[in-house]
Amino acid sequence: MPALTSLTRVLAGTAVIAAVVTGTTGPAVADNKIGGGAQSPSTEAHGESDGSGTVSATAGAVVFERSKNGSGTSVGPVAAATNWTPPACYYAPKYTPEQLRKVKEPVWEAESTGYQWDGEQRDTYVNGHPYKDFNKEKAGEGYWWDSYVTPGRKGDPGALDCKEDTFWVDTGDDPPADIPQAITPEVLAQLAYAEIRVPTTEVELRPEGATKVNLPTWAWLDATDFSPVSVTASVPMLGVEATTTAEPVSVRIDPGTEDAQPYPASGVCEVVNGRIGEPYEQGRADETPPCGVKYLRSSGDGSYQLKATVTWKIHWTGTGVAGEQRLPDGNFGGEQGVVVQEIQAVNR
Incomplete structure (x- = not known):
């Protein structure tokens, strides 16, 4: 058989695995449970609801708990303030020894991935270089780890970054340090970052309705809408x-x-005493607002599209980690139309 490229081998192997998993004998993971029957690793995503919406979801081996996350039709994900993005793929437990055997052997027997590659795989997982007989003697003492694509990132070029062959990790041991996408509390925090949802940003403005040229417009955020949110992975x-x-x-x-x-001149209104901006009170129209804007020209027959972007400080805590750890700040904003009119002079 002619030599195959790595991508061709992966695609061919995937086709054989799919045939095994969807065959009449049932999925390969059905008859061997991780943890002595307590749990089986899953390659599918699903959720659990409390009746008012999904509060947790499982993606691969990772469970997301979202009961303290933002909810509703107007929420959206934050965009990191830097060029950092959460990982598009990760490694986590996927197979027991018997499950891995049921995945690998049909691929080798199909001879669709090349004699040399099949031989190297057998040498790795069966012949003791370094694993013997799929590590069956360690059944119940660890898991075979493999790659998963992060929810919502299928098709992302970064989803192809997890190229390591399936590897073994003993129960209680850390995954190899030279595999940065392997699940750790920090990687879980990064995956949870991608699940954070915050409300769209529509600021309260006064005066209501059309504002006037050269008249300060006060702006503030409703504190009940803009409170901390969190996701646990x-x-x-x-x-x-x-x-x-x-x-x-x-x-x-x-x-x-x-x-x-804008007020202040930077256009950035910081949190003060737990709120952003200050609600307008009657009689303060001529005062300079702590957060707001003064328009210098009429919007004519249209409106200006005011954009308000909230910056969210993001941090995490996790198993075995002391104190809060920072992640890149996130931004999320929204636009709203503002009609600005000239002040009409009264001739006497």
């Missing part, structure tokens, strides 16, 4: 978890035109 079979929390720290006001003066 865990791998129950390993006893590790991490909780990632996002809390609002500031809002940046972009008036939608250069003919405007």
